[in-house]
Amino acid sequence: MFANTGRIAKVDLTGGKVDDIHLSEEVYRAFMGGSGLAAKLFLDMADMSAGALSPEAPLIFMNGPLAGVRLSGASRMSAAARSPLTGAFADSSCGGYFAPALRHAGYDGMMITGKAERPSMLLISRGAVSIVDAGTLWGKGITETTAMVREAYGARARSLVIGPAGENLVPFACVMHEAHHAFGRCGLGAVMGSKHLKAIVMEPHTGAVSLADPSRMKELVKELTPRIKEYLMSQVLHDFGSPGNLEGHMYTGDVPIKNWTSNFSEEMAEALTGSTLSETYLTGTGTCAYCAVACKRIVKIDDGPFAIPEGPGPEYETVVSFGSLVGSADLAAACKAGRVCNDLGMDTISAGATIAWAMEAFEKGDLSAKDTDGAALEWGDMHTVIDTVLPAMAARSGKLGELLSLGSRAAAVKTGRGSIAYTVQSKGLEAPMHDPRGGGHGHALAYAVSPRGACHVATAMHFMETGACNYPEIGFEFNLEALTDEGKPETMVLSAALGAIENSACLCQYSDRSLSFIEIVELLNAATGFGYTAETLMEAGYRIFHLKRLINYLLGLRASDDSLTERMREPARDGEPAGIPIEFDSMLERFYALMDMDPEQGIARADKLESLGLGDEARLAWGK
Amino acid sequence: MGQVTITVHLSGVGPLRDVVGKRPIELPAGATVAVLASLLGIRKDYKEVYLVNGRRRARSARLEQGDVVKVVSLLAGG
Numbered sequence A: 001m002f003a004n005t006g007r008i009a010k011v012d013l014t015g016g017k018v019d020d021i022h023l024s025e026e027v028y029r030a031f032m033g034g035s036g037l038a039a040k041l042f043l044d045m046a047d048m049s050a051g052a053l054s055p056e057a058p059l060i061f062m063n064g065p066l067a068g069v070r071l072s073g074a075s076r077m078s079a080a081a082r083s084p085l086t087g088a089f090a091d092s093s094c095g096g097y098f099a100p101a102l103r104h105a106g107y108d109g110m111m112i113t114g115k116a117e118r119p120s121m122l123l124i125s126r127g128a129v130s131i132v133d134a135g136t137l138w139g140k141g142i143t144e145t146t147a148m149v150r151e152a153y154g155a156r157a158r159s160l161v162i163g164p165a166g167e168n169l170v171p172f173a174c175v176m177h178e179a180h181h182a183f184g185r186c187g188l189g190a191v192m193g194s195k196h197l198k199a200i201v202m203e204p205h206t207g208a209v210s211l212a213d214p215s216r217m218k219e220l221v222k223e224l225t226p227r228i229k230e231y232l233m234s235q236v237l238h239d240f241g242s243p244g245n246l247e248g249h250m251y252t253g254d255v256p257i258k259n260w261t262s263n264f265s266e267e268m269a270e271a272l273t274g275s276t277l278s279e280t281y282l283t284g285t286g287t288c289a290y291c292a293v294a295c296k297r298i299v300k301i302d303d304g305p306f307a308i309p310e311g312p313g314p315e316y317e318t319v320v321s322f323g324s325l326v327g328s329a330d331l332a333a334a335c336k337a338g339r340v341c342n343d344l345g346m347d348t349i350s351a352g353a354t355i356a357w358a359m360e361a362f363e364k365g366d367l368s369a370k371d372t373d374g375a376a377l378e379w380g381d382m383h384t385v386i387d388t389v390l391p392a393m394a395a396r397s398g399k400l401g402e403l404l405s406l407g408s409r410a411a412a413v414k415t416g417r418g419s420i421a422y423t424v425q426s427k428g429l430e431a432p433m434h435d436p437r438g439g440g441h442g443h444a445l446a447y448a449v450s451p452r453g454a455c456h457v458a459t460a461m462h463f464m465e466t467g468a469c470n471y472p473e474i475g476f477e478f479n480l481e482a483l484t485d486e487g488k489p490e491t492m493v494l495s496a497a498l499g500a501i502e503n504s505a506c507l508c509q510y511s512d513r514s515l516s517f518i519e520i521v522e523l524l525n526a527a528t529g530f531g532y533t534a535e536t537l538m539e540a541g542y543r544i545f546h547l548k549r550l551i552n553y554l555l556g557l558r559a560s561d562d563s564l565t566e567r568m569r570e571p572a573r574d575g576e577p578a579g580i581p582i583e584f585d586s587m588l589e590r591f592y593a594l595m596d597m598d599p600e601q602g603i604a605r606a607d608k609l610e611s612l613g614l615g616d617e618a619r620l621a622w623g624k
Numbered sequence B: 001m002g003q004v005t006i007t008v009h010l011s012g013v014g015p016l017r018d019v020v021g022k023r024p025i026e027l028p029a030g031a032t033v034a035v036l037a038s039l040l041g042i043r044k045d046y047k048e049v050y051l052v053n054g055r056r057r058a059r060s061a062r063l064e065q066g067d068v069v070k071v072v073s074l075l076a077g078g
Helices: A025-031 A034-045 A098-104 A142-153 A188-194 A214-230 A232-240 A242-252 A266-272 A274-280 A316-321 A331-344 A348-364 A382-395 A398-404 A408-415 A442-449 A461-465 A488-505 A517-528 A534-554 A584-594 A606-611 A615-622 B014-020 B033-040
Strands: A008-012 A017-021 A059-063 A077-082 A089-094 A109-113 A120-125 A128-133 A158-161 A175-177 A181-183 A197-202 A282-286 A296-301 A308-312 B005-013 B022-028 B048-052 B055-057 B068-073
Touching (some): A008 A128, A017 A128, A034 A077, A034 A089, A034 A109, A034 A488, A059 A098, A077 A098, A098 A158, A098 A197, A142 A158, A142 A197, A142 A331, A188 A197, A214 A232, A214 A517, A242 A266, A242 B005, A242 B014, A242 B048, A266 A274, A266 A331, A274 A282, A274 A331, A274 B014, A282 A308, A308 A331, A316 A348, A331 A348, A331 A382, A348 A382, A348 A408, A442 A488, A488 A517, A517 A534, A534 A615, A606 A615, B005 B014, B022 B033, B033 B048
Parallel strands (some): B005 B068
Antiparallel strands (some): A008 A017, A059 A109, A089 A181, A120 A128, A158 A175, A158 A197, A175 A181, A296 A308, B005 B022
């Protein structure tokens, strides 16, 4: 086999055993790698009745076929498990340096089950995985843990670690890599914590990556790298980071304010946008391996209440989650809140969105000081957020910490008083910081049908709807109006497959924006020799999308879970999109029809699954 | 006699802040958003849209004296 090593470590933490899993080349071809291959492994290996935090629930890390190729954007990998936040199948993607390092160590991925008796870590050394005591690391924050790992195993060791939030099973705890990259969403850090697994540490390896057509790959990398670098979006990302167009998004109504009660603030637009960050606190940029874009921010705040030493800075999602969403225009506070979340190991989107919900509940009187241990949760009060709320959430301490550490959906269910109406989530996953009411109505559909819940990277809709990409080879050319449903279900069909391909090939959605679809096909073929065509690669994308939906069905989800909350469906109150309704129900109905999905069960019909090579899987849901 | 020219208040937003600047601009009376767009000549890949007095307007929309025009890029990210 080319590109992939064909070797996946199988770790049983209960029994202290490590074996290898070998999958056939046909499985690799059909499910590509990353989130697609992880989904296939999950379906084949997992007990669907097992709770997300039970020992038998698998946690899977998986590379894509391009890991180790010196191409900008090819250094991401996926993690997958049942989410403790949503109960659904979850995958989460992370950039950085772990994916190529794992490939050089001779592995495509790891599947971890069981629960270690004592806090443990996995050590990948000399091409083998072993289980090592991690008692001295348990209880430590991400920054300290990462530093201790480097101290023990050398500066070139790579690590995936959890913080206190993961140890305490906060259902939106994340897994951090080098204290700057995250498997951010869906609570995979809690799954790791439930296994008493504090860290996965890898010593440097030098194993060769065997490609099917190395000379063609060399040509492609030489041709594509300058284009990726010179692409306008790459330049904006390089100069201003992922918040580079926050101000523009605010003017279109895409940026949520105060728990999605407003869509415009000129003050917040100017205060929080990427160029302001560059002019104030930016001291440098960071990258993933082989990246030509360098979107990551390094920041330092010298003085004031939110002073922080030089280190990782916030991405767009964090700036908005701890900026406009909670009613704050204080960029320093957003930087610090992001840093605190990184150290505690908590997803900034879910944390910020849950706090925003709680602030509105407090304003409405649905929560009172009795529910918050006396803390007043007021819009824009970042001192309380940083000093009181975030530490309580990660520790699950007091009434405040217990309630908000549940995430917004469960916290609203516990609170009652109709507060579920103004949560902003689908399937229990808090929506990212793009409001479809202003950003584009198709995005509402994407949030609802994304297998993992409200997500902007599981599909390519955000980029397709805003014109960041054209794929004429598969019938998509940008000509969409944002604030209408016209053409959106049809676009969502393509977007579902494209998103699955990106997350299974483990390509960065920034770097690959300037590539044509045929170039993506060529890259995968030069790596694997699988001989994909545009048609068969799209088919793989659909196969993976439908497989994840099928897993969700087996986990108990139905079409009724493809829902948006009342807040997400009501027309925007101000800004550019004020008063324009989203035709959500008709978009959803049309999407199901176009995808040949059963509108009640929420999965593809048996013959559709069969046509995608998922006959055996179809029988799990549909019987004979 | 009707007005020969109009003045609109123009500014670029986000990545277009420096490209467009912030300034009044004189246009022929009856000028549309398309006329303004052709004068600005912004490179196509910014995928800019025009907000006139806070609302997105088509290229065919007519501009009026005193309109406030924000030029916004749809560049995605985040």
